Amino acid sequence: MPDVIAIVTGFIRENFIAGRSDVTVDPAVSLIESGIMDSTGVLELVEYLESTFDIKVDDEELVPENLETVNNIIKFLKAKGVAS
Amino acid sequence: MRLVHDFLAETARRHPSKAAILHGDRSATYAEIEELSNRLAHLLLSAGLSKGDRVLTVMENSIENVVSYYGVLKAGGVCVEIHDRSTPAETGYYVRNSGAGVCILSKAAAPRLEGVEVPVIISAEAVRKGPGQRVFRWDELDAMPGASPPVSIEEHDLAAIVYTSGSTGSPKGVVLTHRNICSNTQAIVSYLGLHESDRIMAVLPFYYVYGKTLLNTHFMAGGSVVVNNRFAFPNAVVKEMVDREVTGFAGVPSTFAILMNRSIFSKTAMPSLRYVTQAGGAMAPALTRRLIDHLKGVPLFVMYGATEASARLTYLPPERLVRDKLGSIGIPIPGVEVTVRDDAGKELVTGEVGNICATGPNIMQGYWQDPEETARALKPWGLVTGDLGQKDEEGFIYLTGRKKDMLKIGGERVSPKEIEDAIIASGLVHETAVIGQPDELLSEVPAAYVVPIEAGTFDLESLKGYLAERLAGHKHPKFWHVLKAMPKKPSGKIDKEALKNDVLHEVRVA
Numbered sequence: 001m002p003d004v005i006a007i008v009t010g011f012i013r014e015n016f017i018a019g020r021s022d023v024t025v026d027p028a029v030s031l032i033e034s035g036i037m038d039s040t041g042v043l044e045l046v047e048y049l050e051s052t053f054d055i056k057v058d059d060e061e062l063v064p065e066n067l068e069t070v071n072n073i074i075k076f077l078k079a080k081g082v083a084s
Numbered sequence: 085m086r087l088v089h090d091f092l093a094e095t096a097r098r099h100p101s102k103a104a105i106l107h108g109d110r111s112a113t114y115a116e117i118e119e120l121s122n123r124l125a126h127l128l129l130s131a132g133l134s135k136g137d138r139v140l141t142v143m144e145n146s147i148e149n150v151v152s153y154y155g156v157l158k159a160g161g162v163c164v165e166i167h168d169r170s171t172p173a174e175t176g177y178y179v180r181n182s183g184a185g186v187c188i189l190s191k192a193a194a195p196r197l198e199g200v201e202v203p204v205i206i207s208a209e210a211v212r213k214g215p216g217q218r219v220f221r222w223d224e225l226d227a228m229p230g231a232s233p234p235v236s237i238e239e240h241d242l243a244a245i246v247y248t249s250g251s252t253g254s255p256k257g258v259v260l261t262h263r264n265i266c267s268n269t270q271a272i273v274s275y276l277g278l279h280e281s282d283r284i285m286a287v288l289p290f291y292y293v294y295g296k297t298l299l300n301t302h303f304m305a306g307g308s309v310v311v312n313n314r315f316a317f318p319n320a321v322v323k324e325m326v327d328r329e330v331t332g333f334a335g336v337p338s339t340f341a342i343l344m345n346r347s348i349f350s351k352t353a354m355p356s357l358r359y360v361t362q363a364g365g366a367m368a369p370a371l372t373r374r375l376i377d378h379l380k381g382v383p384l385f386v387m388y389g390a391t392e393a394s395a396r397l398t399y400l401p402p403e404r405l406v407r408d409k410l411g412s413i414g415i416p417i418p419g420v421e422v423t424v425r426d427d428a429g430k431e432l433v434t435g436e437v438g439n440i441c442a443t444g445p446n447i448m449q450g451y452w453q454d455p456e457e458t459a460r461a462l463k464p465w466g467l468v469t470g471d472l473g474q475k476d477e478e479g480f481i482y483l484t485g486r487k488k489d490m491l492k493i494g495g496e497r498v499s500p501k502e503i504e505d506a507i508i509a510s511g512l513v514h515e516t517a518v519i520g521q522p523d524e525l526l527s528e529v530p531a532a533y534v535v536p537i538e539a540g541t542f543d544l545e546s547l548k549g550y551l552a553e554r555l556a557g558h559k560h561p562k563f564w565h566v567l568k569a570m571p572k573k574p575s576g577k578i579d580k581e582a583l584k585n586d587v588l589h590e591v592r593v594a
Contacts, residue, residue, distance in 0.1 A: 032314060039316040060319065067317070
């Protein structure tokens, strides 16, 4: 099983940071407050998680506790049964 | 009321202890905002601000943002508010173009923009001082007087320069007076029937004229504004709307697409909600119908406007939206006249398609230090909006398209040329063209076509990195097409129609 953290971080880097070398993805820092992701970014991320890990994310699950930081995303994926 | 900050001052006199702004676990009363904005005005004056001087602010929606807006106005300054995620390069352009001598930075913006070349910085966070630069911290306001400063301001004095993308590429500054903004605010309060019992959920940024109308109209009516900058999590916004018992909500098409498609909004009862407004571009009729169905009789006001009109030009009375006018942008707001004209200014008859033009006390003075663009937009017969449309037999207006080559990304106008210029400036690309590609959430997103200078060594990631440092995120192309050559018209110009047809073809195939 590939490293889930690397997959998620790779997607965020490729889609929201667009090659910038001066921006780092700190797994504990809010992706929203740091300006990396906006409202459509969250939805893009959710679509990616659904297709990559073959899960269904309910509207009720679109909350900061699940998606605010890389750490939260990983925890959420584990709870959805995605092995790390 | 004659001046924009009179909205604040008069409500502070009537209801000093009423909550004006509610933001997370913080709130501020009208009296507190009045006093803090007076203190900021004194700080600006002590820093040397003179009437008519421009003050650039880079702040997300917050209590400090609101204090800055009214504080700059009370000092006789002109507010220049820009996207809170503007890059240092973009910020530098706005400082140079507006001639701003002061820059106010939020805690989040300060670390990114501490190198901006401006004589005075007021910052919520410590920043490194540049050569000859003076830096004030937000907490220095405590030492300033809390009474209104003695500055003589007239209704025809400038209040704001609001940047909007222009057809020439670089953003243009729309110059608005106190009278422009006051008249528009009064008209909106009147047709929405806003009252001191109203409480709006504001997810739209205040640097954007639609967002700013939420603030000014509620301050005029004596209502309250709930600030939530985290629409990335729409469910949290929906829950706060319920908890705070908001009476109003405002959004652009993408706001409603997200709410209706990926949130608990459609399953949540909001008994306190009294009305909803939608502007910032045409919303798909199917989504409008779903929203109307969900709102179950709560009025939906579809509205149309332009930065050049302070914000608002028309609104569609909700009962006509439901009954027979879906697809129309409605009728002019009080005090405004909207006409359909040919290029020579001749008014066209019912059913004929022409330029949507407008006159009224809300129409801008012109573009900042740009007489050529001003002359193109302001004709003897009024503001030429750049939109094409027609009127029906009852005078309801329908838009049919845009005359200018502009993108509308999530409600914000963006010039393709601004993006093209940045791509070419990278030195990696020989030719480029940026066009809009349909997007369910944002209405349109930029798609870039590029012909590399060195095809063998061209690295798209390097180009993306270059743009990331120069353009705010919403201007970054979402789709890239690397071509060997551009399709051209006989004149030698890039044939954007050919590119668009290709894109549409791709969309259909997908």
